[in-house]
Amino acid sequence: MPGGGTRTLLEPDQYEATLAQAQIEAVIVPGAEFRARLTWAELHHLQVLRCEEDSPRVAYVQLAQRLAFVTFPAGAGALPVWCGKQMQPGEIMFHRRGERLHQSTPGPSVWNAIAMDPAQLERYGRALSGKPFSWPAEGRALETSSRVAARLRRLHAQICRLAETKSKILSHSEVARAMEQGLIEALVTCLTSASAYTDGYANRHHARIMIRFEEVLAEHFSRPLSMPELCEMIVVSDRTLRSCCAEFLGMSPNQYVLLRRLKEVRRMLRDADPDMVNVADVAHRFGFAQLGRFAGRYRATFGETPSTTLQRTPETRFADP
Numbered sequence: 001m002p003g004g005g006t007r008t009l010l011e012p013d014q015y016e017a018t019l020a021q022a023q024i025e026a027v028i029v030p031g032a033e034f035r036a037r038l039t040w041a042e043l044h045h046l047q048v049l050r051c052e053e054d055s056p057r058v059a060y061v062q063l064a065q066r067l068a069f070v071t072f073p074a075g076a077g078a079l080p081v082w083c084g085k086q087m088q089p090g091e092i093m094f095h096r097r098g099e100r101l102h103q104s105t106p107g108p109s110v111w112n113a114i115a116m117d118p119a120q121l122e123r124y125g126r127a128l129s130g131k132p133f134s135w136p137a138e139g140r141a142l143e144t145s146s147r148v149a150a151r152l153r154r155l156h157a158q159i160c161r162l163a164e165t166k167s168k169i170l171s172h173s174e175v176a177r178a179m180e181q182g183l184i185e186a187l188v189t190c191l192t193s194a195s196a197y198t199d200g201y202a203n204r205h206h207a208r209i210m211i212r213f214e215e216v217l218a219e220h221f222s223r224p225l226s227m228p229e230l231c232e233m234i235v236v237s238d239r240t241l242r243s244c245c246a247e248f249l250g251m252s253p254n255q256y257v258l259l260r261r262l263k264e265v266r267r268m269l270r271d272a273d274p275d276m277v278n279v280a281d282v283a284h285r286f287g288f289a290q291l292g293r294f295a296g297r298y299r300a301t302f303g304e305t306p307s308t309t310l311q312r313t314p315e316t317r318f319a320d321p
Helices: 012-021 118-129 146-165 173-192 204-219 227-234 238-248 253-271 279-285 291-302 306-311
Strands: 003-009 024-030 036-042 046-053 057-063 068-077 091-094 100-105 109-116 140-143 196-199
Touching: 003 012, 003 146, 012 024, 012 036, 012 253, 024 253, 036 146, 046 146, 046 173, 068 146, 091 173, 100 204, 109 118, 109 146, 109 173, 118 173, 146 173, 204 227, 204 238, 204 253, 227 238, 227 253, 238 253, 253 279, 253 291, 253 306, 279 291, 279 306, 291 306
Parallel strands: none
Antiparallel strands: 003 036, 024 057, 036 046, 046 109, 057 100, 068 091, 068 109, 091 140, 140 196
């Protein structure tokens, strides 16, 4: 059933959970105090998202295999970096199905997404353009005319405003259908009239290295890996791994690994019963042996002590809409 809504979130893990409902799996690593506002609309054949974020961050993203995704900056704030490639104003990312990639933002930013069943989009594409239309085997960036891109952004923004202010209107089937038809037409025009296509990756080989990097981290959160161990498991040189992380994450491998481990500790502390769990046990589980040093790093990263996180109630995870 069509509908929509909006929510402001103060914790990366809750932002991740809300994105997951839109079939976007993400691991968010914030660079400062976190705050995001996510607006969504569910129409008949597509989903619309607007993601507003107040601080720089890095994310490891996996898009659902069953949906076709298009993303683009909203024209306000810092331009996002997908796979080491900074998007340009008016540019649209045409994602491969099931794509895994890194996205970072150097400052406060707003980015948009449209998700649709690939078969439906291909049928609309052929019908509206009169040309063969298929989904790309690899992600790529599209450059289209400013007029065509502006129409897509305008229709997307109109749907998001309704979701924010008058979400019940979107539950009316005919209203949802009319807005959806306009957005699909604008999307197909963008995808079929692009003046240029470029590789969506700054370096495709480096992108594969970064995916393997994430796989290794996920398998070894319980203990810190040295750079030689990391490089051996990824099958890459120290210099190359450092270069890839600088390009895709804007930080060193060790910095990113530390932030990921701290994030996993925070997730566990937030979900734990303070009467059943203590900070020391959780820290040790993720390889932090020196508790004083761990607590200092934790506070510097999240702005509060681990014990404060453990005692927080679920209600404090969200801000008022």
